[in-house]
Amino acid sequence: MIHQSRFKYFLVLWGGQLISSIGSGLTSFGLNVYVFEKTGSALACSLVTLCAFFPLVFFTPISGAIADKFSRGKLMLIGDFFSAVCLGGMFVMISMGINNIPAICIWVFLSSCFAAILDPAYKATVTDLLTSEEFSKAGGLVQLASSAKYLLSPIFAGLIYQISGIYLILVIDMCTFFTTFFTVTYSRKVMNECQQIKDSKVHIVKDIAEGYKELTQTKGVKILLLLSIIITFYVGIIETLIKPMLLELTDSSTLGMILSLSAVGMLISSLILGVKGIQKGYLKSLSLSFLVMGITIMIIGCLTNLMWLSVVAFLFFLTIPVSNVCLDVLMRCNISKDTQGRAWGLISFISQLGYIVAYAVSGALADYVFNPLLSKNGALANSVGKIVGTGSERGIALMLIICGISMIVLSPFLKSGKSLKQMEANCLNYDLED
Incomplete structure (x- = not known):
C-alpha cells in the first residue's frame, strides 16, 4: 500500500510551530x-540562556x-500550554x-522543560504524515522556522521592548499557545490515525534504551549521527x-551587520528547500555541502x-540547511x-x-593553544601570518583553517560508503508498506 500524502496537515502544524x-x-x-x-551582568544573561538551553538538550x-x-x-498541547503557564508565572x-x-531562571527552566515535551512529538509527527519525497521539503520548512527565531524575533523584540518593555513580549509568547491549540485540533484526527501506539506503558530507561538500540543497530545511522555532531561542533x-x-x-556595529547578513543565508536556503526540496541524490548533496x-x-x-568575509560567511550559513535536511x-x-x-x-540530544x-x-x-602558539613562535607566526594575517586573535583563524580542511578531506567519503548508499536506497522503498 502506498503511503498517502497529508502535506496540508503538516503545513498547518508547521505554521503553528513557526509562530x-x-x-x-x-x-x-x-x-x-x-x-x-536590571543587573548589568553578562553572567546573569548567560545563566538565563543556559536555563533555557539545558532542558531542550537533556530532557x-x-x-x-x-x-x-x-x-x-495531546503532548504538543500539554507541552505548549504549561510552557505558557510558566511564562505567565514570570509575568506576574x-x-x-x-x-x-534566580526566580527568573527557575521560570525559564520550567518553561523550557515543558517545551522539551513538544519537540520530539512534533518531529515524529512529520514522519507520520509525510511521504519520503516530502521529507526534504518538510526539513527545509522546519529549518526556516528555526532561522526565523534567530532572524525575525530579535528585530520585532527590539521594537516591542522599546514600546512596552518585557511585558508585551511575554504576553505575545503566551498567546502563541492558541496557534498550537488550533493547528493541533485541526490536524489531531489525522495525526491519531497515522500514529501507531502498541503499548501505552512508559518505562523511561527501557524505552530510551530501545531508542538508542534503534539508532545504533545500523552503521549508516551511527555515521549520520557523527556527522550531525561534527556540523554542530563547527557551527x-x-x-x-x-x-x-x-x-x-x-567595531561591534559592523560585527552585528556581518552576523545578520550571514544568518540570512540560512533563511534563504531553508525557504528554497521548503519549496523545492531535494528529490534524490541525498549523499551527493550531503558531500557537496560538506x-x-x-x-x-x-x-x-x-x-x-x-x-569578502561577509560574503563567504553568508555562503557558509547558506549551506548548513542543505546538510541538515539530507541528514x-x-x-x-x-x-x-x-x-x-x-x-x-x-x-536532538546527541x-x-x-x-x-x-x-x-x-x-x-x-x-x-593557538593564539599563544602564533605569538610565541616567531618563525611559525611569520609563515602563518602570510596566510591568516597578524594579531592577537589570529590563532582563531588558524583553528578555522584546520576545521575547514578536515571537512574538505571528509566530504568525498560521504557519497561512497556502502552503509550510507544502502540508507539512500532505503529512502526509495520507504513509502511501500505491507
Missing part, C-alpha cells in the same frame, strides 16, 4: 535585554520516549516588582570565535577584508515508525553535543 518559534525568540531576546538592564530523550506511547497531538512575578534573577566554533576574531578587525562548508570555513580563516531525510527513512519519538529525542563541546573547548583552545 510559536518566533514567540520563543521574542522572549529569549527580551529576557536577555531585561536581565542585563528530549525522555520526552521522546513518551511521544511514542501517547497521542503526539515581574509585574509585582520581583526582579530576582558552535564559528558562533563562539568569530566575534572576538572580527572585533580585532572592526565540501562547500569546509572551503568557506577555511577561507574565513584566511580573510581580513570585511566585505534528516536519510535518518527518517531508516528509523522504525514505532520508535520515531524516542529516536528524535535522542537525535546532535546538540557538538555545540556543548564547542562552547566548552573553543575559547580555551584559542586563548591557551
Whole structure:
C-alpha cells in the first residue's frame, strides 16, 4: 500500500510551530535585554540562556520516549500550554516588582522543560504524515522556522521592548499557545490515525534504551549521527570565535551587520528547500555541502577584508540547511515508525553535543593553544601570518583553517560508503508498506 500524502496537515502544524518559534525568540531576546538592564551582568544573561538551553538538550530523550506511547497531538498541547503557564508565572512575578534573577531562571527552566515535551512529538509527527519525497521539503520548512527565531524575533523584540518593555513580549509568547491549540485540533484526527501506539506503558530507561538500540543497530545511522555532531561542533566554533576574531578587525556595529547578513543565508536556503526540496541524490548533496562548508570555513580563516568575509560567511550559513535536511531525510527513512519519538529525542540530544563541546573547548583552545602558539613562535607566526594575517586573535583563524580542511578531506567519503548508499536506497522503498 502506498503511503498517502497529508502535506496540508503538516503545513498547518508547521505554521503553528513557526509562530510559536518566533514567540520563543521574542522572549529569549527580551529576557536577555531585561536581565542585563536590571543587573548589568553578562553572567546573569548567560545563566538565563543556559536555563533555557539545558532542558531542550537533556530532557528530549525522555520526552521522546513518551511521544511514542501517547497521542503526539495531546503532548504538543500539554507541552505548549504549561510552557505558557510558566511564562505567565514570570509575568506576574515581574509585574509585582520581583526582579530576582534566580526566580527568573527557575521560570525559564520550567518553561523550557515543558517545551522539551513538544519537540520530539512534533518531529515524529512529520514522519507520520509525510511521504519520503516530502521529507526534504518538510526539513527545509522546519529549518526556516528555526532561522526565523534567530532572524525575525530579535528585530520585532527590539521594537516591542522599546514600546512596552518585557511585558508585551511575554504576553505575545503566551498567546502563541492558541496557534498550537488550533493547528493541533485541526490536524489531531489525522495525526491519531497515522500514529501507531502498541503499548501505552512508559518505562523511561527501557524505552530510551530501545531508542538508542534503534539508532545504533545500523552503521549508516551511527555515521549520520557523527556527522550531525561534527556540523554542530563547527557551527558552535564559528558562533563562539568569530566575534572576538572580527572585533580585532572592526567595531561591534559592523560585527552585528556581518552576523545578520550571514544568518540570512540560512533563511534563504531553508525557504528554497521548503519549496523545492531535494528529490534524490541525498549523499551527493550531503558531500557537496560538506565540501562547500569546509572551503568557506577555511577561507574565513584566511580573510581580513570585511566585505569578502561577509560574503563567504553568508555562503557558509547558506549551506548548513542543505546538510541538515539530507541528514534528516536519510535518518527518517531508516528509523522504525514505532520508535520515531524516542529516536528524535535522542537525535536532538546527541546532535546538540557538538555545540556543548564547542562552547566548552573553543575559547580555551584559542586563548591557551593557538593564539599563544602564533605569538610565541616567531618563525611559525611569520609563515602563518602570510596566510591568516597578524594579531592577537589570529590563532582563531588558524583553528578555522584546520576545521575547514578536515571537512574538505571528509566530504568525498560521504557519497561512497556502502552503509550510507544502502540508507539512500532505503529512502526509495520507504513509502511501500505491507
